Amino acid sequence: MELRDYQATMLDEARALMRSGTRRVLLRLATGGGKTVMAASMLGGAADRGLGSQFIVHRRELIEQTSVTFRSAGIEHGLIASGMPEASHRLVQLAGVQTLVNRLERVAAPKLIVMDECHHAVAGTWQRVLETYPGAFLIGLTATPERLDGRGLKDQFDAMVDGPSTAELIARGFLSPFRYFAPGKPDLVGVPERGGDFNRSALGAAMDKPKLVGDVVEHYQRLAPGEQGIVFAASRDHSRHIAEAFAAEGVAAAHIDGSMSDSERARIVEAFRAGDLRVMSNVDLFGEGFDVPGLVYCGLARPTKSLSLFLQQVGRALRIMPGKSQAIICDHAGNAFTHGLPDDPRQWTLEGRAARAGGGGAGDGFSVRQCLDCYQVSRSTVAVCPCGSPFPIQSREPEREDGDLFELKRVAEQAEAAAKAARKDEERACVTLADWEALARKRGYKPGWAKHQWEFRQKFKRRKAA
Ligand SMILES: [Zn+2]
Structure with missing residues (x-):
């Protein structure tokens, strides 16, 4: 298995930390940076030395996909997942976190535990795993080391190894360049917060409006016509309505979610892979982990206060594939005005959002x-x-963490008013026909416009003089 230079460097750093006695190390790497490959390298390395290891995923849907990846990397493994046959003699075990916690005592103690998407690691669960396997080393993998509510992971990990930034991965060709559009800002006044993000059902109701749903399709047709992609919706109904709206405009689309049977989900993903479907609409199935075959278009129709969720979602669109020159992100949720752009520089620490914001203002400097x-x-x-x-x-100014969308709208309106005023100023500064022609060129207008403007004002001047 060939590791990229930065992957090898990160693993070297993690090993150095573990050799010096640090038991819990978090590896931070952007979505698409190749975390699973790094995991496979670690697990395979442990197995080569005869040591047992576990790879823990937090969603059942991810087990089969990860198993396929491991098989293709030549890693023999057993499964710890309800309803799946055990193969406890294997050195590498792939585990769903729920089943593992239920079977902790009877599963052989591993030397190495790798937890995928470890921002989901709940302190109590980690604690139990650690107490049950006192000799184990823990490696956490995530692109966004903070929980939904912005809390850090310092209770779960002792040290963090930070990978290259998204901007660097794009510059080096490991992630795709992108264009980012924000055609609409939804009105979220009155949508309450819950657990650090918008209340799900209130948000669903606010976003599931025919006009907003129609906007998603309209801008897809204008900005990414014919491209394959996914849309993140605010609720399952919202997601279904988006898929229906695409279909009504002749774009083959389907809603997909985690409550569907494995075979139903597989059928939809297969149709997408085959090119029979252009757009898949979902709530949070594709947010993290679950692999989506190559896509160019990503529609954001779910406003979120969680930087982590935002980055996980846009990260799906930044994967590279043959023939893809750039991703097209259509943000109908106003998320960029809350979180900045996907490749903005961000300081990650185990302290979480509080530490990032503590330095002053938005913290990320976006x-x-x-x-x-x-x-x-x-x-x-x-x-x-x-x-x-x-x-x-x-x-606009970067939004404060406690800023609300009223403020966003106000700033946007001010910007629009200021833009209009600036254009008026330019026009007032025009005296001669040549001035008007220069302005027409600058704005890309036809010369007739300049002549018309100039003549209109000449008449006005004559009338005033008379
Ligand atoms: Zn423009």
Whole structure:
């Protein structure tokens, strides 16, 4: 198994930490950076030395997929999952966390435990695993080392090895470049919070409106026509309605969720893989772990306050594949205005969001601006939108953690008003026909516009003089 340079470096660092007695090490690596390959390398390495290991996933749907990956990497393994045959003699065991916790006492103690998507690690569960296997080393894998509510993982891990940034992985060709559009900002006034994010059912009701659903399809048709992709919805009904709206416009689409039978889900994913489906709509099935075959388009229709959830979702679109030049992300949830762009620099620590925000302001240092002509979102340091329109002013300040969407709307409205005022100023500065023609060129208007504007004002001047 060939490891990339940064993967090898991260594993070396983890081994050095473990040799010095650190038992619980978190490896942070962006979605698509190859965490499963690193895991396979560690598990295979332990097996080569005759040591037992476990790979823990938090969702049952992930067991089969991970098992296929391990088999293709030549890693013989047993399964610890309800309803699946045990093969307890194997050195590598692939386990669903729920079943493992129920069987802890009778499963052979491993030397190495690797936990996938370890931001789900609940302190109590970790504690039980650790107490039951006092001699084991624990490795956690995640792209976003913080829980949904922003709390860090310092109770679960002793040290973190941080991998390359998303921007670096894109620059090196390991992740896909992307264009990010935010065509609409939903009105979420009155949607209550629960557990650090929006209340699910209230959010579903706020987003599941024909106009918002129609917007998703309309912008797909305009910005990513014909591309394969997925949409993240706010509720299962919302997701179904989105799939129906795509189908009504002649785009082959299907809703998919975790409550479906394995065979039903497999049938839909297979149809997508075969190209018979263009769009799959889901709530959180594809958010993490569950593999989606190559996709270009990613629609965000679920507003979230969780940076972790946001990055997991957009991360699905950043995987590379042959023939893909860039991903197209359509954010109908206003998430970029809360979290910044997918490749913004972010400081991760085991302390979580509190520590990141503590340095002042948004903590991540992001701030984005949006083109009023094409809705594309760019970093605030960019002066001209890729579509050619200059940014009139900085469209918004980074949002405070406690900021609400009222504030967002207010800032957006101010930006629009300021843009209009700036255009008026440009027009007021025009005196001669040549001035008007220069402005027409700058704005990409036809010369007739300049002539018309100039003549109109000449008439006005004459009338005033008379
Ligand atoms: Zn633009």
